[in-house]
Amino acid sequence: MIGAGLGGLTSAAKLSHSGKYEVTVFERMSFAGGRFTQHDHDGFQIPTGAVHTIPHGRKGPFAKLILGKRNKGGLDLGKRGVEFLPTTKFAGMRREGKHYAANSVYGLLPWFPLKNTLNMPRLLASRAKIPWGQETMDGRTWLSKMFTNDFIDFLDAFSNFAISLRFDQMPASTVARMLQNSFWSDRPHIPKGGCKGVIDGLRSELKNNGVRVKLSHEITEILPGSAEEETKENRFCIGVRRRGRESPTWIGADSIIHNGGHPNLLSSLSDEFEISEGIRDQVENTQAVGGIGFVFSLDDKIPQRDSGVTMIPGKERVGGYIIPTFSEPALAPEGKHMMITHQYVPDPSVKSEISKGRDDIFEAVPWLSDHGEELCVHTYHRNWPCNRAPMGAELPADVGVEGIRLVGDGVKGHGWMMIEGIAANVPDAVRDVSMAMDS
DSSP states (O other), X not given: OBOOSHHHHHHHHHHHHTSOSOOEEEOXXXXXXXXXXXXXXXXXXXESSSOSOBTTGGGSXXXXXXXXXXXXXXXXXGGGTOOEEEOSSSEXXXXXXXXXXXXXXXXXXXXXXXXXXXXXXXXXXXXXXXXXXXXXXXXXXXXXXXXXXXXXXXXXXXXXXXHSOOGGGSBHHHHHHHHHHHHTSOOOEEETTSHHHHHHHHHHHHHHTTOEEEOSEEEEEEEEGGGSGGGTTSSEEEEEEXXXXXXXXXXXXXXXXXXXXXXXXXXXXXXXXXXOHHHHHHHHTOOOBOEEEEEXXXXXXXXXXXXXXXXXXXXXXXXXXXXXXXXXXXXXOTTEXXXXXXXXXXXXXXXXXXXXXXXXXXXXXXXXXXXXXXXXXXXXXXXXXXXXXXXXXXXOSOOSOTTEXXXXXXXXXXXXXXXXXXXXXXXXXXXXHHHHHHO
């Protein structure tokens, strides 16, 4: 297993349940969890990327994988103390200085002209379970045939917050399916203890099943097993370099689940593995998606008292924010709250984008200047992006090498966003490498 992000750890846990395989996870960073964990900062649990949010609550692929019973394909991590707490509202909106909050998707509709309510069945019934092929229509153009601009702006702010893209940057079928999955889902949930609560549960499960997680170990090369004498009985020979050492050691493996993105996999593969030019071109032409997130400390006198994701339609940069401490107070010191924002990055000048995002959030939330203090700002780009592949890219989990599959945010199922997309792909990847090992 290469990479101890969410995809790598969940894949390792599923493989370990069979009891048939020796599983080891190698991670180049000094911590496990990737962008789905957190670090303590004076009692505030600052996320490394995710915003302590499970988008589709208990009805999405993530909950089915993490909390589902083992006989139904889940990891049953409830027994490891993993728990999901519902947000106090389904979603919210700030518009023209006023805060709105709804308990369900249908509670959103009265905020907008009646045309949107009447056309909602058309969106939910659209045949978007698979991509529409060589699409020429973007998501915003398609939505504009049914909905008013103010409603589209609200949904577009949600897309900005969740996946760092605007609707006009995605194919119509991707937008349709993403909205369908969101509208048919449960309200969002917050993991008890934050993202790290899930990672701790996974680490406990892996330890119990004899899986080793080796941090600060970088993969340098992936060669055929015959490359070294000690790995000749294996399909692959993998170079592993521990931090602080110049030379790698060689280990053998019969299958690999890779959680580090397509470019990193292809750069480590020996030329002896044949990768089609079509896949190489698709990977090379797929641009990772960046983003920026602010984290604020809030006092307990703030006028907004809910943990639903609050969208800010019409803003130049920031899509929205969440105050998860109204569901999970342990994410901040006693008497404090924590706000997390997110924005897409249309310009590579990160410093300029940070400034524009800061202006957006203070303009949209007037009480923030009196009740909040900026704790940090995170930028996600280069080899630490928000998404290694944007929604709609549909990069393959199989690059054509028997025994290798990819997981993670570069391989999300059609229309599944964030961690839901990662979870949706894990069962298939585990099934495929299991079949390769058993053959």
